[in-house]
Amino acid sequence: MFSYLVQRLGTIIPTLFFVSILIFSLQQLLPGDAALILAGEDRDPNVVAYLRAKFHLDEPLPVRYLYWIGGVLQGDLGDSLRIQQPVLDLILQKLPVTVQLASMAMVIALVIGISAGIVSAVLKDSVWDYAANVVALWGLSTPNFWLGIMLILLFSVSLGWLPASGYVSPFEDLKASLASMIMPAFVLGNAIAAVLMRHTRSAMLQVLNADYVRTARAKGLVERIVVLKHALRNALIPIITLGALEFGTLLSGAVLTEQVFTIPGFGKLIVDAVFNRDYAVVQGVVLVTATTYITLNLLADLAYFLVNPRLRG
Amino acid sequence: MTAIPAGTPLPAKELSPGQRALRRLIRRKGAMVGLAMVIFFVVMAVFAPWLSPHDPLATSWSAIRKPPSDLYLLGTDELGRDVLSRVIWGARASLLAGVVSVCISLAIGVPIGMAAGYLGKWVDALISRITDAMLACPFLILAIAFAAFLGPSLTNAMIAIGISATPIFIRLTRAQVLSVKVEDYVEAARAVGNPHLRIAFRHILPNIFAPLLVQATLAIAAAVIAEASLSFLGLGQQPPAPSWGSMLNTAKNYVDHAPWMAIWPGLSIFLLVLSFNLLGDGLRDALDPRHR
Numbered sequence: 001m002f003s004y005l006v007q008r009l010g011t012i013i014p015t016l017f018f019v020s021i022l023i024f025s026l027q028q029l030l031p032g033d034a035a036l037i038l039a040g041e042d043r044d045p046n047v048v049a050y051l052r053a054k055f056h057l058d059e060p061l062p063v064r065y066l067y068w069i070g071g072v073l074q075g076d077l078g079d080s081l082r083i084q085q086p087v088l089d090l091i092l093q094k095l096p097v098t099v100q101l102a103s104m105a106m107v108i109a110l111v112i113g114i115s116a117g118i119v120s121a122v123l124k125d126s127v128w129d130y131a132a133n134v135v136a137l138w139g140l141s142t143p144n145f146w147l148g149i150m151l152i153l154l155f156s157v158s159l160g161w162l163p164a165s166g167y168v169s170p171f172e173d174l175k176a177s178l179a180s181m182i183m184p185a186f187v188l189g190n191a192i193a194a195v196l197m198r199h200t201r202s203a204m205l206q207v208l209n210a211d212y213v214r215t216a217r218a219k220g221l222v223e224r225i226v227v228l229k230h231a232l233r234n235a236l237i238p239i240i241t242l243g244a245l246e247f248g249t250l251l252s253g254a255v256l257t258e259q260v261f262t263i264p265g266f267g268k269l270i271v272d273a274v275f276n277r278d279y280a281v282v283q284g285v286v287l288v289t290a291t292t293y294i295t296l297n298l299l300a301d302l303a304y305f306l307v308n309p310r311l312r313g
Numbered sequence: 314m315t316a317i318p319a320g321t322p323l324p325a326k327e328l329s330p331g332q333r334a335l336r337r338l339i340r341r342k343g344a345m346v347g348l349a350m351v352i353f354f355v356v357m358a359v360f361a362p363w364l365s366p367h368d369p370l371a372t373s374w375s376a377i378r379k380p381p382s383d384l385y386l387l388g389t390d391e392l393g394r395d396v397l398s399r400v401i402w403g404a405r406a407s408l409l410a411g412v413v414s415v416c417i418s419l420a421i422g423v424p425i426g427m428a429a430g431y432l433g434k435w436v437d438a439l440i441s442r443i444t445d446a447m448l449a450c451p452f453l454i455l456a457i458a459f460a461a462f463l464g465p466s467l468t469n470a471m472i473a474i475g476i477s478a479t480p481i482f483i484r485l486t487r488a489q490v491l492s493v494k495v496e497d498y499v500e501a502a503r504a505v506g507n508p509h510l511r512i513a514f515r516h517i518l519p520n521i522f523a524p525l526l527v528q529a530t531l532a533i534a535a536a537v538i539a540e541a542s543l544s545f546l547g548l549g550q551q552p553p554a555p556s557w558g559s560m561l562n563t564a565k566n567y568v569d570h571a572p573w574m575a576i577w578p579g580l581s582i583f584l585l586v587l588s589f590n591l592l593g594d595g596l597r598d599a600l601d602p603r604h605r
Contacts, residue, residue, distance in 0.1 A: 018446030029462035141587040146579030157569045252453035274461040290449040
């Protein structure tokens with residue numbers, strides 16, 4: 001276990017190094033003088049001079065990278081030019097909202113995706129299997145921002161059941177918070193449910209043909225016990241780890257979903273930063289997202305390693 | 314000499330692997346529906362000037378947010394522009410973005426992936442770490458970041474999507490090259506003294522074409538959604554040029570008064586993405602023996 005952890009960490013450090021280079025390089029894509037662009041439309045010479053000194057723009061590129069990464073390693077992701085706040089503080093303020101949205105979306109995706117996948121595998125080639133595959137294809141092909149607009153049209157405009165936009169913290173009013181988040185969470189979970197359904201179906205089909213499932217049936221166990229206790233438990237191992245890998249899809253989707261439902265989260269932060277040309281925030285969000293994704297991947301790998309006796313052996 | 318009895322079937326002509334794959338593809342109804350839908354959208358995009366009933370940019374203050382009627386079959390938008398004409402012209406931006414960005418990914422990703430897989434050693438290690446780094450950034454967030462720094466336009470959106478999708482092609486090509494380069498025919502090509510470039514492009518590339526084609530088809534679907542997403546956020550096609558994503562961006566503000574503004578561009582994105590997904594799934598089933 002320890003050697004596996006060391007081996008995995010050995011691959012993560014260079015990956016993080018290249019992620020930092022990639023994100024630092026984004027600034028080099030700005031056409032023209034970065035200080036002039038960052039200074040905004042006024043281009044006040046004092047601001048330009050301040051930015052040039054702050055970002056060491058007169059220094060060679062590798063030196064500037066070292067200054068930048070030195071700050072990042074000390075938790076300094078720079079300051080937002082518009083809000084005049086440290087980027088890390090802004091991200092930490094917005095993150096809980098997106099974590100709530102992403103968690104609810106993941107629960108919805110797991111419930112729909114795994115149930116549909118089991119039904120589809122157990123009743124292979126039936127109408128239910130066909131229907132589940134159609135639903136999965138629908139989930140993979142629907143742009144979530146369009147689905148969001150259509151749900152607002154149905155549940156907010158026509159039926160008046162749910163609020164069309166806004167966010168209420170669960171600590172203020174749990175019921176109102178769930179009401180405001182259920183539609184965005186469903187929209188976000190929809191595509192992941194489709195992916196999970198396909199993987200559950202294929203994992204269950206493999207497991208249902210395994211010897212130990214045949215043995216369980218031969219012992220005379222009820223089919224429900226065979227499917228849920230013997231087959232699903234083993235099929236779930238790769239599916240749970242896959243859930244961690246879908247984190248990237250969740251965050252990408254959150255950008256659009258938060259925009260449609262006006263939720264003040266992580267996704268809206270990056271979009272607002274893009275329009276305000278607040279590049280430090282854009283870089284900070286990408287860096288935090290990538291680091292979280294890499295960490296979750298590591299945890300998923302370790303979980304897979306721990307629950308799979310064949311890998312441990 | 315033995316005469317062949319009448320009615321004996323003649324031996325079937327040996328089919329090439331490509332012809333067999335084509336036959337398998339044609340037998341898949343889903344793939345054929347997908348192909349027909351793709352052709353429909355291509356025709357719509359190419360013949361947009363002749364198919365659209367109105368000028369997609371022409372505003373009319375007397376026809377603002379009109380519901381569907383005989384004059385405006387899908388209604389009008391907030392500036393009185395014909396929604397049907399804008400949906401027809403919008404197909405151009407979506408298809409162009411889908412195909413061009415995947416071409417960019419292929420043009421960058423395949424040679425780099427081949428170099429990683431074929432040369433191995435430190436080249437492979439370096440390329441693999443860079444690929445891991447790019448894959449660690451969620452696709453759309455990376456595309457948004459690229460588009461933000463490059464500036465909002467359809468061309469920059471295509472570049473951003475193309476670069477963001479490249480690591481998938483690098484990884485796929487590398488994996489395919491690793492399995493193909495140990496085949497006997499590659500060893501034979503090496504043994505007779507062929508140069509590395511010739512081996513890579515003449516002997517390896519044609520044999521990894523099938524999985525790349527499948528991935529490219531599915532990547533077009535993802536790129537269409539990505540372009541619509543960037544345009545929805547204001548980072549893709551710029552107004553007043555029609556694009557399904559930017560039409561939805563405006564439509565979300567009028568969803569209670571003019572839902573038709575949101576229904577048709579969204580449905581078009583859904584159908585185009587669905588068609589490429591159906592075609593990609595069919596191609597994968599037809600070309601990949603593990604899926605048969």
